[in-house]
Amino acid sequence: MYISKSFIPILKNIPSEAKIKSxxxxxxxxxxxxxxxxxxxxxxxxxxVMKKIEQIVREEQNKIGAQEILMPTxxxxxxxxxxxxxxxxxxxxxRIKDRQNREMLxxxxxxxxxxxxxxxxxxxYKSLPxxxxxxxxxxxxxxxxxFGIMRCREFYMKDAYSFDINDEEALFSYNKFFLSYLKTxxxxxxxxxxxxxxxxxxxxxxxxxxxxxxxTGESKIFTDKRIFEVDSSGSKLEKKxxxxxxxxxxxxxxxxxxxxxxxxxxxxxxxxxxxITKGIEVGHIFYFGDKYSKxxxxxxxxPGGKKDFVKMGSYGIGVSRLVGAIIEAxxxxxxxxxxxxxxxxxxxxxxxPMINKNDKSxxxxxxxxxxxxxxxxxxxxxxxxxxNFSSKIKKMNLIGIPHQIIIGKQTExxxxxxxxxxxxxxxxKLSEIIKIIKKQKEEN
Amino acid sequence: MYISKSFIPILKNIPSEAKIKSxxxxxxxxxxxxxxxxxxxxxxxxxxVMKKIEQIVREEQNKIGAQEILMPTxxxxxxxxxxxxxxxxxxxxxRIKDRQNREMLxxxxxxxxxxxxxxxxxxxYKSLPxxxxxxxxxxxxxxxxxFGIMRCREFYMKDAYSFDINDEEALFSYNKFFLSYLKTxxxxxxxxxxxxxxxxxxxxxxxxxxxxxxxTGESKIFTDKRIFEVDSSGSKLEKKxxxxxxxxxxxxxxxxxxxxxxxxxxxxxxxxxxxITKGIEVGHIFYFGDKYSKxxxxxxxxPGGKKDFVKMGSYGIGVSRLVGAIIEAxxxxxxxxxxxxxxxxxxxxxxxPMINKNDKSxxxxxxxxxxxxxxxxxxxxxxxxxxNFSSKIKKMNLIGIPHQIIIGKQTExxxxxxxxxxxxxxxxKLSEIIKIIKKQKEEN
Numbered sequence: 082m083y084i085s086k087s088f089i090p091i092l093k094n095i096p097s098e099a100k101i102k103s104x105x106x107x108x109x110x111x112x113x114x115x116x117x118x119x120x121x122x123x124x125x126x127x128x129x130v131m132k133k134i135e136q137i138v139r140e141e142q143n144k145i146g147a148q149e150i151l152m153p154t155x156x157x158x159x160x161x162x163x164x165x166x167x168x169x170x171x172x173x174x175x176r177i178k179d180r181q182n183r184e185m186l187x188x189x190x191x192x193x194x195x196x197x198x199x200x201x202x203x204x205x206y207k208s209l210p211x212x213x214x215x216x217x218x219x220x221x222x223x224x225x226x227x228f229g230i231m232r233c234r235e236f237y238m239k240d241a242y243s244f245d246i247n248d249e250e251a252l253f254s255y256n257k258f259f260l261s262y263l264k265t266x267x268x269x270x271x272x273x274x275x276x277x278x279x280x281x282x283x284x285x286x287x288x289x290x291x292x293x294x295x296x297t298g299e300s301k302i303f304t305d306k307r308i309f310e311v312d313s314s315g316s317k318l319e320k321k322x323x324x325x326x327x328x329x330x331x332x333x334x335x336x337x338x339x340x341x342x343x344x345x346x347x348x349x350x351x352x353x354x355x356x357i358t359k360g361i362e363v364g365h366i367f368y369f370g371d372k373y374s375k376x377x378x379x380x381x382x383x384p385g386g387k388k389d390f391v392k393m394g395s396y397g398i399g400v401s402r403l404v405g406a407i408i409e410a411x412x413x414x415x416x417x418x419x420x421x422x423x424x425x426x427x428x429x430x431x432x433x434p435m436i437n438k439n440d441k442s443x444x445x446x447x448x449x450x451x452x453x454x455x456x457x458x459x460x461x462x463x464x465x466x467x468x469n470f471s472s473k474i475k476k477m478n479l480i481g482i483p484h485q486i487i488i489g490k491q492t493e494x495x496x497x498x499x500x501x502x503x504x505x506x507x508x509x510k511l512s513e514i515i516k517i518i519k520k521q522k523e524e525n
Numbered sequence: 526m527y528i529s530k531s532f533i534p535i536l537k538n539i540p541s542e543a544k545i546k547s548x549x550x551x552x553x554x555x556x557x558x559x560x561x562x563x564x565x566x567x568x569x570x571x572x573x574v575m576k577k578i579e580q581i582v583r584e585e586q587n588k589i590g591a592q593e594i595l596m597p598t599x600x601x602x603x604x605x606x607x608x609x610x611x612x613x614x615x616x617x618x619x620r621i622k623d624r625q626n627r628e629m630l631x632x633x634x635x636x637x638x639x640x641x642x643x644x645x646x647x648x649x650y651k652s653l654p655x656x657x658x659x660x661x662x663x664x665x666x667x668x669x670x671x672f673g674i675m676r677c678r679e680f681y682m683k684d685a686y687s688f689d690i691n692d693e694e695a696l697f698s699y700n701k702f703f704l705s706y707l708k709t710x711x712x713x714x715x716x717x718x719x720x721x722x723x724x725x726x727x728x729x730x731x732x733x734x735x736x737x738x739x740x741t742g743e744s745k746i747f748t749d750k751r752i753f754e755v756d757s758s759g760s761k762l763e764k765k766x767x768x769x770x771x772x773x774x775x776x777x778x779x780x781x782x783x784x785x786x787x788x789x790x791x792x793x794x795x796x797x798x799x800x801i802t803k804g805i806e807v808g809h810i811f812y813f814g815d816k817y818s819k820x821x822x823x824x825x826x827x828p829g830g831k832k833d834f835v836k837m838g839s840y841g842i843g844v845s846r847l848v849g850a851i852i853e854a855x856x857x858x859x860x861x862x863x864x865x866x867x868x869x870x871x872x873x874x875x876x877x878p879m880i881n882k883n884d885k886s887x888x889x890x891x892x893x894x895x896x897x898x899x900x901x902x903x904x905x906x907x908x909x910x911x912x913n914f915s916s917k918i919k920k921m922n923l924i925g926i927p928h929q930i931i932i933g934k935q936t937e938x939x940x941x942x943x944x945x946x947x948x949x950x951x952x953x954k955l956s957e958i959i960k961i962i963k964k965q966k967e968e969n
Contacts, residue, residue: 085652086590087592088592088594088646088655088657090645090646090647111646114642114645114646116596116597116600116601116638116641116642117599117600117601117603117627117629118625118627120597120599120600120601121597122594122595122596122597122638122642123594123595123596124594124642124646125592125593125594128593128594128595131595146530148531148532148569149569149572150532150566150567150568150569150572151566151567151572151575152560152566152567153560153564153565153566153662153679154598154662154679155561155564155619155631155664155678155679156560156561156564157560157561157564159561172624173624175599175621175623175624177619177621177631179619179666180616180617180619180666180668181562181668183561183562185561187599187621194560194566197560198558198560198566198568201534201558202532202534202555202558202568203534208529211532213532218597218598218662220599222623222624224624234599235597235598235599
């Protein structure tokens with residue numbers, strides 16, 4: 082793809098309304114454009130990244146046996162009155178009257194709607210467990226939307242729901258998502274730590290937030306720093322293995338501020354291991370038993386002939402927020418260098434030829450190299466503009482494509498200037514460059 | 526995938542509220558579930574089909590150089606006031622007040638929002654043409670939603686927008702979409718005919734609807750039946766070739782009822798070629814020049830230093846509606862046999878073993894066959910239930926997976942009972958079955 086043909090509107094300066102680096106960078110390289118307060122359009126560069134994140138989230142949901150559905154954005158208030166949350170939810174719920182004057186709303190979450198689907202379809206314990214997820218736009222009418230897509234009003238989220246016959250099975254489902262989330266964030270090259278958390282308007286008494294460390298995070302966290310060393314790589318989708326995994330994490334005190342207890346923290350964590358810092362919530366899982374199935378009559382026939390309400394959990398990942406979270410984690414704002422993990426990078430490699438009006442030979446070389454890369458399914462962005470070389474490099478460093486090829490007059494196929502974004506360059510053969518990128522892609 | 530593990534809630538009877546066969550079938554095999562009037566959830570079977578349609582639509586947009594963006598569902602009324610459509614649009618627009626009492630709306634279409642993106646980003650004729658598309662949920666508050674997802678309120682749509690320097694270039698863009706649509710519908714195994722159409726609330730004076738014939742269609746069409754024989758296969762993405770393509774179609778009188786003129790029809794079409802019938806609109810393209818760019822100041826610098834408003838068109842495909850349209854075209858309601866085109870089928874093949882409580886050997890054979898199919902990337906749904914054989918066949922015929930394997934006690938690998946849904950069966954080797962399916966998939 083030529084940069085001159087692509088819709089990547091670059092801004093020269095950092096917009097003053099952007100206070101954190103993800104918001105700054107996303108506006109600057111044209112990943113998003115604000116359309117109204119807390120509501121954004123995704124431009125090609127931003128959408129490419131978000132779609133790749135979405136696909137990784139989807140694959141990891143499928144791996145634990147969750148099935149994808151898609152619930153609508155607009156819901157009737159009726160089911161929220163059944164669960165009792167219609168009044169509780171407050172002003173963050175966008176309430177709507179349709180032309181027939183019916184009370185509708187833009188779903189901020191989907192416990193009610195999925196329970197309605199479940200109760201209409203599943204009648205017997207034999208059909209359990211059921212794990213259903215969807216990836217859909219949500220709306221929360223924040224009073225003060227801020228930080229770009231990190232705390233906006235319309236956002237893209239994966240939410241999953243589990244239905245089980247009893248607490249034991251329900252906790253097995255909960256733990257499946259627990260592992261799935263660790264794997265998902267790992268593929269995004271993020272170190273996300275599960276922390277005991279408050280359940281808020283979702284309800285229940287068991288909940289974990291998955292937090293990545295970031296100075297600009299809105300969650301205050303109190304943790305034993307040894308939790309960052311927990312190894313989850315050997316865990317399997319079996320009850321015992323998943324329980325062990327949970328225990329390995331829960332051995333270390335680690336909470337968000339709603340759950341913080343100073344005395345407990347100081348008793349359980351010796352001073353040198355204490356870490357008080359900030360983080361960004363990228364996932365949140367809840368177990369709430371029959372909180373929704375009971376008022377909404379989500380019951381199944383049991384083996385003996387009796388009925389019981391199913392035990393439910395819900396499991397969210399902020400797909401659009403993750404785009405910002407990855408920037409917060411990976412963008413060096415001082416050097417002005419972003420480097421996307423290869424798994425979600427908008428392109429795998431950029432080619433930066435030195436071009437001037439009278440000599441396009443570098444561009445021709447770029448085209449040849451691009452042909453080879455395409456054959457190997459390596460996605461390329463070529464800067465075919467006549468801007469001066471240093472501003473081209475600066476622009477590409479912001480766009481954050483993880484690899485760069487620089488082409489001058491002397492460049493030949495057996496000695497190409499190749500670098501990781503922001504690193505020193507080296508001279509490599511094209512075949513070696515292809516090998517490096519393919520290997521990285523396979524590992525992710 | 527085992528049918529017992531999948532979330533496919535089959536209904537025994539045809540729901541009385543469903544009046545047309547797509548609505549009946551989609552409810553019956555659990556593709557969708559109504560959540561409120563004109564609003565549906567997509568269950569796994571329906572979502573699989575819709576996602577495959579979406580991907581084909583996306584690929585064909587990319588092929589003509591359109592770039593994918595994603596605009597939000599909730600828009601500010603401000604831009605609609607700029608274009609002058611806020612009052613015009615009427616009650617089909619879902620109007621919303623947020624907690625700050627700002628006038629918002631759920632986008633029924635996106636001409637205003639995309640013009641706002643364009644004017645903020647593109648300043649020079651050198652960046653033209655720009656073709657931008659997105660695939661997003663829309664809402665139109667129909668007074669009488671009906672026919673399931675064919676005329677619902679919340680629907681999934683691809684809409685694209687073109688921006689050009691003058692009429693000639695704009696018509697080139699229009700014609701690119703014209704060809705792209707023919708190719709898209711062909712990959713869905715639909716014969717969609719472009720017909721001169723009214724422009725309605727979008728505006729402009731050039732417009733085509735793409736219509737597929739169906740008794741249950743809501744569009745009345747008047748056409749020269751020879752239009753069905755027009756061959757578009759040799760057309761290229763070049764001005765002249767695309768103009769020729771348009772001419773080949775426009776030689777034959779073919780209009781929807783808003784454009785119908787009896788005298789003209791009878792003059793231009795001899796009696797034996799006249800066809801008056803009904804159809805389903807699956808796509809609609811518009812050219813409207815500066816209708817939006819002028820009031821919203823979407824202008825670019827021209828070569829000589831002057832400025833001019835860009836010339837725009839818009840291009841819609843009803844992605845969710847296409848799921849229903851394909852059923853209307855492919856479902857034989859008398860025989861109760863559906864057969865999805867392989868390009869969008871939820872699974873490529875079903876395996877139906879005869880199982881009873883005491884003998885699971887057929888299921889074991891099914892599992893072995895499934896392993897081989899999986900190795901060849903062939904997606905399989907296995908009916909592992911103990912229902913009687915004829916009700917299994919009936920169910921699979923409704924689900925509409927295009928190929929079936931039937932396994933009895935005598936089945937061996939070198940002689941498997943294989944059939945296209947609804948056809949006679951034949952005995953084939955597994956390797957031959959794999960070859961047939963792979964060939965069909967490659968061709969689509």
